[in-house]
Amino acid sequence: MVTGQPHVTPHAVAEPEPSATGGPQLVAQQLRGANAAVRELLLALSVGFTIPGPLPRELLRKVAGDGADGLDSLVARAELSGFLQSDGAVAGTARHALLTTTSTPRIHALQRELVGCFVADGLPLGDLARELARSGLADHRVAAELEKAGDRALERDPGLAAQLYEEALLAGADELGTASRRALAASATGDLDSAGRIVDVLLVCADPPDLRLGVDVAAAVWAQRGLLARCADVYTWLGPERVGPSAPSAAVAMIGCGNRAGAETMFPAGSVPESPTLLAVAQAQTGQGILASLAMDPHQVLPILIHASDMMNASGAAVPVPDTPGALAALVALHSGEPYLAETIVRAATTAVQGGDAAKPRLFLIQAWCAMQQDNPDDARLAINEACKANHWPxxxxxxxxxxxxxVGLARRSGEVHDLLLAWERAREAMLHTSVDLYSLLPWGELMITAARLRETRRISLYLDGAWKLLQDLGEPPLWAVPMHWAAVQAALLSDSPADLAPHAAALARAADRSHLASVLAAAGKVWVSVLAGKVRAADVEAAARGLNAVGMPWEGARLAGHAAARASERKDMVRLLSCARDLHPQGSATGANTARQSEATSAAAADQGNSSAQSDGSMLSEREKDVARLVLEGKTYREIGEAIYISPRTAEHHIARMRRRLGAENRSDLLVRLRLALGSENPKGSDPLVPLTGRSADPQQGARR
Structure with missing residues (x-):
């Protein structure tokens, strides 16, 4: 420690004061001419030594002969030189010059001595450890300090942990010893490629350290890649004798790919948590809930998984798992016909950052699915945007x-053919990079319906075969199978294929006694068939439509009511069902909201108010007529137009006749041309109005005759 007044020698006073603001080369020349002891002091301080505090032994020996005030005199001379500032820090230019002109072995020797001083005093290196590692110092003490810092940061800030582990490697840490933790940090930030490369090195070793954590990371990476079967294979390779606390994760993975026997071997019924901690109990209950979801009466599944999600939220842990309990609980709620509850679950999980940053996108996307299911497309798109920006990785x-x-689902519900085609192409590409598993049946069901709508079923038939085999291997559990059978019923209706519809309708009927959702869907399916056969009973249709709304399917209910209204023979039934459709799906005619609730009589009367002007200006058309015009340009028939915006086929015919008179069209082709001109840029891009997507004639009259 510096004490008393610094001793200044006459020689020091006589020395010129070099500028500490010159360039590095100039400063280096000045330092070479300075007193050797001053230079050694400045070098020591540049390396990290401090005043007051320990200094290098060699420097202390040099000043020992100057008496009790030798160090004080040395400090005074350094300050007088202009290179040592009053706060004890070396001027920046001088520090850079000293560190670049001194040999690396000399720098590292001083750094090791500095580390020894910290260790002797029992002091943590802190940020100094990072600086030493970046400078190229290899020292096991520095590496150990950085490893500990990385371990502390792993849960709360995996990105920082990854940096600390990399710096520990620079300082000489064991590459294999840190592999599992480095892989975990990489996967937690969404860097799957780095995580996979790190863990691959670990898993091929004869006796890898921290093996179970490495397996958990590898399994989580496979799951995020959408290859849950490979995730299960990793746990199979580990074996039940070594799986330990990871047994619930192994069960989740194996159930997800259809291996029920393997799951029960890894995580037998009645298994208890390895410890009473929040994390251990949350993981155990997740495994128990997924196993229970395969039962014929799965009513206890949701409470178990919700408890698991709550405990995981409370633990604040971000461990590698095939899927988070929050996501699984929300999926079970969706499969049970409770999208409102599912949304509540994922919102709580997102707020608690359940699973860390890597799990955020999936939770937001499930939240978007809940919003779409509840017919809230705007909320769904907001959640999709949050998912896409939740992580800096794709x-x-x-x-x-x-x-x-x-x-795809949002485009199908909006009725925008161009958007649907674009979304379908993106989905076709995305499905090539993933595989079917139990926890992805909802999106596969949506794609099954859309494929039938677009006559593209052959493109996903292989995946659908895999989905049905998966359910068969698991014993057709009602919880997971019912929504898939409902999707198949809708696809068969779109394909006009009674033979394909029958087995799925029968499956819904069989499950009706054990599943409320199945009973509602079975009733709705029966009504759909009756409607398509021309037997419209308004009371039955409305009950089925409102039943669909009660299980979180308002859009499907409105669609059923709209189809039935278009086929109703009685005017009162048509009006009743149109009103029901609008109640369930008020944004069904959002583009013409100001006329959405016009009555049938008003629409018909308006059709008689002619205007023979031959203008092709879009201002000549009302908002409702523009809605109809867009559908005409998509090749829709009267019936399809009515179903799309919840009006009767006759009202659609009146609208088209009125537009034809207003625009002065002489025939159908002329009308299509004039409608394109009237709508201008509003015409859906990429669609050929003369060739409808379903292959039917674009002639409205021809469609009406059908």
Whole structure:
């Protein structure tokens, strides 16, 4: 420690004061001419020694002969030189010059001595350890300090942990010893490629350290890639004798790919948590809930998984798992017909950052699915946007597939053919990078319906075969199978294929006694068939439509009511069902909201108010007529137009006749041309109005005759 007044020698006073603000080369020349002891002091301080505090032994020996005030005199001379500032820090230019002109072995020797001083005093190196590692110092004490810092940061800031582990490697840390933790840090930030490369090195070793954590990371990476079967294979390779606390994760992975026997071997019924901690109990209950979801009466599943999600939220832990309990609980709620509850679950999990940053996109996408299911497209798109910006890495393949299926679902519900085609192409590409598993059945069901709508079923038939085999291997559990059978019923209706519809309708009927959702869907399916056969009973249709709304399917209910209204023979039934459709799906005619609730009589009367002007200006058309015009340009028939915006086929015919008179069209082709001109840029891009997507004639009259 510096004490008393610094002793200044006459020689020091006589020395010129070099400028500490010159360039590095100039400063280096000045330092070479300075007193050797001053230079050694400045070098020591540049390395990290401080005044007051320990200094290098060699420097202390040099000043020992100057008496008790030798160090004080040396400090005074350094200050007088202009290179040592009053706060004890070396001027920046001088520090840079000293560190660049001194030999590396000399620098490292001083750094090791500095580390020894910290260790002897029992002081942590802190940020100094990072600086030493970056400078190229290899020292096991520095490496150990950085490893500990990385371990502390791993849960709360995996990005920082990854940097600390890399710096520990620079300082000489064991590459294999840190592999599992480095892989975990990389996967937690969404860097799947780095995580996979690190863990691959670990798993091929004869006796890898920290093996179970490495397996958990590898399994989580496979799951995020959308290849849950490979995730299960990793746990199979580990074996039940070594799986330990990871047994619930192994069960989740194996159930997800259809291996029920393997799951029960890894995580037998009645298994208890390895410890009473929040994390251990949350993981154990997640495994128990997924196993219970395969039962014929799965009513206890949701409470178990919700408890698991709550405990995981409370623990604040971000451990590598095939899927978070929050995501699984929300999926079970969706499969049970409770999208409102599912949204509540994922919102709580997102707020608690359950699973860390890597899990955020999936939770937001499931939240978007809940919003779409409840017919809230704006909320769904907001959640999709949050998912896409939740991580600085691109969406992992599993999340990219879910996002693509969401876009398909939103486009199908909006009725925008161009958007649907674009979304379908994106989904086709996304599905090539993933595989079918139990926890992705909802998006596969959506794609099944859309494929039938677009006559593209052959493109996903292989995946659908895999989905049905998966359910068969698990014993057709009602919880997971019912929504898939409902999707198949809708696809068969779109394909006009009674033979394909029958087995799925029968499956819904069989499950009706054990599943409320199945009973509602079975009733709705029966009504759909009756409607398509021309037997419209308004009371039955309305009950089925409102039943669909009660299980979180308002859009499907409105669609059923709209189809039935278009086929109703009685005017009162048509009006009743149109009103029901509008109640369930008020934004069904959002583009013409100001006329959405016009009555049938008003619409018909308006059709008689002619205007023979031959203008092709879009201002000549009302908002409702523009809605009809867009559908005409998409090749829709009267019936399809009515179903799309919840009006009767006759009202659609009146609208088209009125537009034809207003625009002065002489025939159908002339009308199409004039409508394109009237709408201008509003015409859906990329669609050929003369060739409708379903292959039917674009002639409205021809469609009406059908």
């Amino acid at each position: 969406l992992v393949p599993r999340d990219e597939f879910l996002c693509a299926a969401l876009e």
